[in-house]
Amino acid sequence: MERAWIGIDAGKSAHHATAVDDGGQVIWSQRVANDQAAIEELIGKGLRTAENVTWAIDLAGSPAALAIALLLSAGQRLVYMPGRTVHRMSGAFRGEGKTDAKDAWVIAETARLRRDLAALSIKPELIAELAVLTAHRADLTTDWTRTITRLRDYLTGTFPALEKAFNFAKRGPLILLELFQTPQAIRDAGREEITAQLKARQARKATILANKALAAAEAQTVTLPGQNATARLIQQMASYLLALHRRIQELDNEIAELFEQHPQAPIILSMPGMGPVLGAEFLAAIGDTGNVRDADHLAAFAGLAPVPRESGRRVGVMRRPKHYSRTLRRVFYMSALTSLKFAGPNREYFDRKRAEGRKPRQALIALARRRVDVLWALLRDHRCFQPVAPTPAT
Numbered sequence: 001m002e003r004a005w006i007g008i009d010a011g012k013s014a015h016h017a018t019a020v021d022d023g024g025q026v027i028w029s030q031r032v033a034n035d036q037a038a039i040e041e042l043i044g045k046g047l048r049t050a051e052n053v054t055w056a057i058d059l060a061g062s063p064a065a066l067a068i069a070l071l072l073s074a075g076q077r078l079v080y081m082p083g084r085t086v087h088r089m090s091g092a093f094r095g096e097g098k099t100d101a102k103d104a105w106v107i108a109e110t111a112r113l114r115r116d117l118a119a120l121s122i123k124p125e126l127i128a129e130l131a132v133l134t135a136h137r138a139d140l141t142t143d144w145t146r147t148i149t150r151l152r153d154y155l156t157g158t159f160p161a162l163e164k165a166f167n168f169a170k171r172g173p174l175i176l177l178e179l180f181q182t183p184q185a186i187r188d189a190g191r192e193e194i195t196a197q198l199k200a201r202q203a204r205k206a207t208i209l210a211n212k213a214l215a216a217a218e219a220q221t222v223t224l225p226g227q228n229a230t231a232r233l234i235q236q237m238a239s240y241l242l243a244l245h246r247r248i249q250e251l252d253n254e255i256a257e258l259f260e261q262h263p264q265a266p267i268i269l270s271m272p273g274m275g276p277v278l279g280a281e282f283l284a285a286i287g288d289t290g291n292v293r294d295a296d297h298l299a300a301f302a303g304l305a306p307v308p309r310e311s312g313r314r315v316g317v318m319r320r321p322k323h324y325s326r327t328l329r330r331v332f333y334m335s336a337l338t339s340l341k342f343a344g345p346n347r348e349y350f351d352r353k354r355a356e357g358r359k360p361r362q363a364l365i366a367l368a369r370r371r372v373d374v375l376w377a378l379l380r381d382h383r384c385f386q387p388v389a390p391t392p393a394t
Contacts, residue, residue, distance in 0.1 A: 004050035007107030010059035016100035056111035079117040131284035161216035177238035181231035186217035270384035273339030295376035332368040
């Protein structure tokens with residue numbers, strides 16, 4: 001047989017693979033365990049099926065990592081088909097039933113009919129490590145935000161004056177909470193003892209923290225219901241947040257050291273607002289800069305290029321895209337927002353858009369889109385960003 005398409009419905013413990021020929025007829029369909037020997041046997045069967053084989057898979061995450069690695073190391077062409085595409089294509093074929101075998105068949109048939117599916121490739125080791133570390137950092141920061149929200153909610157129910165007095169995203173207030181959780185405990189300790197304990201824990205501005213804590217404690221003399229049990233939970237959460245803060249800092253240092261080993265790191269860091277973490281997330285999102293054709297392709301991948309929504313007399317109507325890389329969009333948003341803190345071309349461009357009548361969010365989106373063009377040009381030309389000095393007025 002000259003050509004065949006093999007669809008793989010990936011799973012955690014096992015996959016299901018279905019092969020179809022050039023006419024869409026099923027050649028074979030089988031379940032395969034998620035282990036090296038079984039997958040290698042499947043690859044051999046696929047190679048015996050046809051001279052040219054295209055493999056398609058609906059998952060690119062951890063459960064399919066072994067299958068993807070073995071297929072790519074064997075030199076096979078492998079395309080990725082998002083799960084939403086499989087779900088929508090299932091409605092185009094006969095039958096309402098859903099099985100792994102049918103999903104694998106839908107994947108194979110869709111790969112046979114479409115030629116625009118993205119091909120998967122082996123990531124360089126450096127990019128793969130950055131992807132793992134940045135994803136882990138995202139999990140830690142999500143947990144950090146969720147725990148702080150819960151902590152503030154507990155404080156609001158038992159010690160609202162203290163909750164209003166501090167920003168608990170900083171280390172000093174968390175140290176204070178780990179030591180004292182109730183108004184009575186703060187009053188009993190007194191200013192000198194609180195200051196001494198904070199300084200012993202190397203908290204910044206210990207005197208100011210002690211004064212604010214005492215003022216909050218003196219403003220509340222009543223004991224609210226559940227205060228003792230809540231105080232224990234607050235102490236535990238404060239300790240956890242301090243440990244989490246240290247872990248995130250260590251992870252940031254590890255990401256920065258690894259990111260600096262990339263040959264294009266100096267170019268990315270030269271962009272105002274781009275730091276090692278955002279730069280690492282950028283590389284992890286796109287993999288290799290050679291995978292991006294041009295600036296418009298990069299903007300579409302980041303969700304910064306509007307898509308048309310025309311029908312009948314509705315012409316020229318644009319809408320926000322729905323399918324894009326959330327990580328890449330966050331990189332350009334956060335870097336654009338950070339660049340506004342400093343004077344320069346980014347701030348000037350944002351102010352010009354605001355003067356044209358754009359709302360702050362619209363101006364920020366325009367700036368992020370502009371930065372896509374600039375970053376792409378820098379990577380293409382292999383040069384660092386050099387802001388143009390303003391022309392002096394005559």
